[in-house]
Amino acid sequence: MSDILFLFQQTMFFFIPLLIVALGGLFSERSGIINIALEGMMIIGAFAGIFFIHFFQQSMDPQICLLVALLIAGLSGTLFALFHAIASINMKADQTISGTALNMFAPAFCIFVARLVQQTQQVEFSNTFRITKVPVLGDIPFIGEFLFQNTYITNFLGILILVLSWLILYKTRFGLRLRSCGELPQAADSAGINVYKIRYAGTLISGFLAGMGGLIFIVPTSTNFNADVAGYGFLALAVLIFGQWKPWHIAGAAFFFGFMKTIASAGLPFLASLSIPNYFYKITPYVATLIVLAFTSKNSAAPRAEGEPFDKGKR
Amino acid sequence: MENVIEMRHITKVFPGIIANDDVTIELRKGEIHALLGENGAGKSTLMSVLFGLYQPEKGEILKNGHVVQINNPNDANNLGIGMVHQHFKLVHNFTVLENIVLGAEDTKHGFLYMKNARKKVEEISQRYNLKVDCDALISDITVGMQQRVEIIKMLYRDNEVLIFDEPTAVLTPQEIEELMQIMRDLAKEGKSILFITHKLNEIKEVADRCTVLRKGKYIGTIDVATTTKEEMSEMMVGRKINLTTEKTESHPTDDILVVKNLSVSKKGHKNPVNNISFSVRKGEIVCIAGIDGNGQTELVQAITGLMPILNGTILLNGKDITHASIRQRNVSGISHIPEDRHKHGLILDYPLSYNLVLQRYFEPQFSQHGFLKFEEIEKYSEKLIEQYDIRSGQGSKTIARSMSGGNQQKAIIAREIDKNPDCLIAVQPTRGLDVGAIEYIHKQIIRERDEGKAVLLVSLELDEVMNLSDRILVIYEGEIVGEFNPKEITVQELGLYMAGSKRGDTNEKAV
Numbered sequence: 104m105s106d107i108l109f110l111f112q113q114t115m116f117f118f119i120p121l122l123i124v125a126l127g128g129l130f131s132e133r134s135g136i137i138n139i140a141l142e143g144m145m146i147i148g149a150f151a152g153i154f155f156i157h158f159f160q161q162s163m164d165p166q167i168c169l170l171v172a173l174l175i176a177g178l179s180g181t182l183f184a185l186f187h188a189i190a191s192i193n194m195k196a197d198q199t200i201s202g203t204a205l206n207m208f209a210p211a212f213c214i215f216v217a218r219l220v221q222q223t224q225q226v227e228f229s230n231t232f233r234i235t236k237v238p239v240l241g242d243i244p245f246i247g248e249f250l251f252q253n254t255y256i257t258n259f260l261g262i263l264i265l266v267l268s269w270l271i272l273y274k275t276r277f278g279l280r281l282r283s284c285g286e287l288p289q290a291a292d293s294a295g296i297n298v299y300k301i302r303y304a305g306t307l308i309s310g311f312l313a314g315m316g317g318l319i320f321i322v323p324t325s326t327n328f329n330a331d332v333a334g335y336g337f338l339a340l341a342v343l344i345f346g347q348w349k350p351w352h353i354a355g356a357a358f359f360f361g362f363m364k365t366i367a368s369a370g371l372p373f374l375a376s377l378s379i380p381n382y383f384y385k386i387t388p389y390v391a392t393l394i395v396l397a398f399t400s401k402n403s404a405a406p407r408a409e410g411e412p413f414d415k416g417k418r
Numbered sequence: 419m420e421n422v423i424e425m426r427h428i429t430k431v432f433p434g435i436i437a438n439d440d441v442t443i444e445l446r447k448g449e450i451h452a453l454l455g456e457n458g459a460g461k462s463t464l465m466s467v468l469f470g471l472y473q474p475e476k477g478e479i480l481k482n483g484h485v486v487q488i489n490n491p492n493d494a495n496n497l498g499i500g501m502v503h504q505h506f507k508l509v510h511n512f513t514v515l516e517n518i519v520l521g522a523e524d525t526k527h528g529f530l531y532m533k534n535a536r537k538k539v540e541e542i543s544q545r546y547n548l549k550v551d552c553d554a555l556i557s558d559i560t561v562g563m564q565q566r567v568e569i570i571k572m573l574y575r576d577n578e579v580l581i582f583d584e585p586t587a588v589l590t591p592q593e594i595e596e597l598m599q600i601m602r603d604l605a606k607e608g609k610s611i612l613f614i615t616h617k618l619n620e621i622k623e624v625a626d627r628c629t630v631l632r633k634g635k636y637i638g639t640i641d642v643a644t645t646t647k648e649e650m651s652e653m654m655v656g657r658k659i660n661l662t663t664e665k666t667e668s669h670p671t672d673d674i675l676v677v678k679n680l681s682v683s684k685k686g687h688k689n690p691v692n693n694i695s696f697s698v699r700k701g702e703i704v705c706i707a708g709i710d711g712n713g714q715t716e717l718v719q720a721i722t723g724l725m726p727i728l729n730g731t732i733l734l735n736g737k738d739i740t741h742a743s744i745r746q747r748n749v750s751g752i753s754h755i756p757e758d759r760h761k762h763g764l765i766l767d768y769p770l771s772y773n774l775v776l777q778r779y780f781e782p783q784f785s786q787h788g789f790l791k792f793e794e795i796e797k798y799s800e801k802l803i804e805q806y807d808i809r810s811g812q813g814s815k816t817i818a819r820s821m822s823g824g825n826q827q828k829a830i831i832a833r834e835i836d837k838n839p840d841c842l843i844a845v846q847p848t849r850g851l852d853v854g855a856i857e858y859i860h861k862q863i864i865r866e867r868d869e870g871k872a873v874l875l876v877s878l879e880l881d882e883v884m885n886l887s888d889r890i891l892v893i894y895e896g897e898i899v900g901e902f903n904p905k906e907i908t909v910q911e912l913g914l915y916m917a918g919s920k921r922g923d924t925n926e927k928a929v
Contacts, residue, residue, distance in 0.1 A: 276523040283509045290507035294521025295492035
């Protein structure tokens with residue numbers, strides 16, 4: 104039992120950031136803009152958030168400090184995404200190249216700024232954000248133990264974002280318009296929708312979520328930030344594809360990958376007696392990614408106009 | 419009668435081409451006004467100007483006598499102007515209802531509210547007899563229904579000026595008949611309709627007046643009832659057009675293409691092509707006639723190698739090509755004018771010159787040691803452009819996508835005929851084209867026959883079938899149900915075979 108609890112809580116550390124970042128990618132790609140810059144946006148977001156925590160965590164309540172840091176991470180991700188939006192929407196640049204450029208720029212920028220402000224490139228912080236037990240809810244047998252003990256506020260935020268994303272995409276006017284821009288922008292245009300604005304919105308939301316996701320990934324798993332989010336932005340892209348560009352599928356995919364990551368880092372406690380070499384656990388997420396994508400990418404549901412700069416006159 | 423819309427002295431210039439040159443058109447309330455012209459005459463451009471997709475360099479637009487500025491589709495929509503585009507603007511994975519409301523959605527507490535919209539759509543669909551299924555996905559419904567969705571989209575926005583951009587190009591004959599009725603009903607209800615077309619029959623059938631454009635210039639506006647088709651086509655093309663094709667008796671000799679017991683399978687369906695046998699001889703045009711979806715597409719794709727076959731054999735000049743690759747078939751003498759010119763005919767984002775050597779770039783004439791000889795390709799392309807009168811903005815360098823449908827088709831025909839094939843397979847070669855282009859293409863096909871090629875023609879248009887073929891094979895549900903001499907059968911009788919209500923026992927004879 105405690106093994107399962109341990110695996111579950113470990114999985115959450117990977118699941119939640121993957122989920123949020125992949126949902127970020129979802130908003131951008133469903134509006135028609137490929138976003139492979141998720142990694143870079145995560146790095147920028149995590150950097151800004153951790154920097155804030157580094158300077159202000161002594162003088163603030165930890166939960167409030169984390170919430171403010173999340174907001175800052177999101178906003179800096181948004182700002183960073185603005186470059187991608189300008190390049191790919193206004194200037195009709197190749198979106199893959201623009202994304203790659205941002206991915207290369209982000210860690211370099213973080214190292215540069217960190218060294219400028221302090222001597223080292225690592226930004227230290229201490230993890231004071233764990234909630235040992237949520238009052239009342241934490242006392243519910245079983246469920247309380249799983250969901251409301253030893254948890255982070257970001258876990259709930261992640262689930263909230265999932266539900267909101269689904270509602271926004273499928274139940275609101277904005278969502279309907281966003282999706283139409285990713286499939287057939289000419290249809291949206293002839294219905295009087297401003298494709299450029301919608302694509303801006305999609306890309307910026309994507310930056311906000313990815314920036315936040317970067318911080319959420321770093322906080323529970325580390326005590327310093329070294330301009331790196333361990334390829335999670337790319338993993339989130341895989342989650343997005345495996346999740347067929349649909350919010351609930353993405354949640355399932357993120358959980359699957361999160362679980363695989365957990366196996367890689369912690370092994371399976373109940374298999375400890377078999378003493379399987381560590382390497383086997385370590386390769387599981389990558390092997391799983393290869394296998395899963397090889398089998399599922401065939402029935403890809405990618406938005407049809409993804410990656411194409413909008414051209415009014417296209418026949 | 420009052421004019422709902424007046425477009426005065428409109429001039430619109432694109433790089434390398436004057437699409438509209440001082441064009442004036444008036445639309446009266448409640449009339450169906452046809453806009454006639456060849457492909458590339460500037461009809462679609464003029465309507466796109468009215469719909470706010472393009473801004474004209476010169477000229478003004480008046481709505482109910484007042485000058486208006488139409489900068490985007492929203493402006494057009496606010497003025498009650500709606501448009502059904504030639505290529506439908508429907509999102510494939512949205513439902514019918516979602517597509518209709520897109521851009522004009524109701525919301526309640528911040529969420530989409532579809533109830534009123536659904537009611538309104540149902541009312542419209544009742545009133546104008548436009549049957550649609552609100553909850554079906556666009557990708558699951560027929561082209562005819564997609565068009566009805568587009569029409570409802572306009573009516574949902576209470577538009578009173580309706581623009582139809584070549585609405586019949588993609589429809590079956592029955593669907594065209596229905597559409598004509600719908601247009602009449604709409605006009606009766608006081609809607610004013612602008613109807614872009616190059617089909618004279620349709621103009622005769624529904625339009626009140628007709629404005630003719632040629633090469634971007636205004637030629638004139640005529641009263642349809644008092645003008646003959648011949649007069650209209652002359653205005654459109656600028657010379658006399660022969661509406662019936664002239665050809666001599668055919669003298670077929672040896673078998674070129676022989677198909678024996680060919681079947682094609684399809685997952686979850688009955689075989690779209692079932693045990694078909696026939697042959698095409700040197701110097702004859704054999705036409706496969708049938709209603710769309712009876713296996714024509716699969717039959718042709720099996721012969722050209724685009725689709726695997728279940729069993730049977732295909733012989734070309736006595737050589738078995740049943741398992742040959744597509745390129746082997748191409749180089750051994752098959753030319754293919756495909757049904758879907760965008761999908762199988764051209765690489766839309768390549769320049770014209772590359773498209774013209776698409777099946778020949780590897781020949782020594784065009785490449786050496788694996789490198790393309792650009793000058794040779796250019797030269798060859800210029801030659802074909804000249805010889806086949808392919809019109810385009812920037813000659814060889816024109817991106818295929820930017821060309822008009824007729825000129826795209828001319829490019830494919832030039833490429834396929836210039837290969838000097840033994841067997842030419844043409845699938846709906848004149849689909850969506852104007853009389854000038856049709857006349858031209860028919861002439862080319864007959865010339866190929868006279869030069870001793872075997873021609874296999876697949877067509878849905880009975881006029882074309884009767885005019886062009888030397889022998890007609892009727893296909894119904896994947897089988898050949900009759901073989902006829904066009905001189906000995908009437909269109910009506912042919913129609914009965916195509917609909918499956920009559921069946922000949924000529925299948926064996928055809929081999």
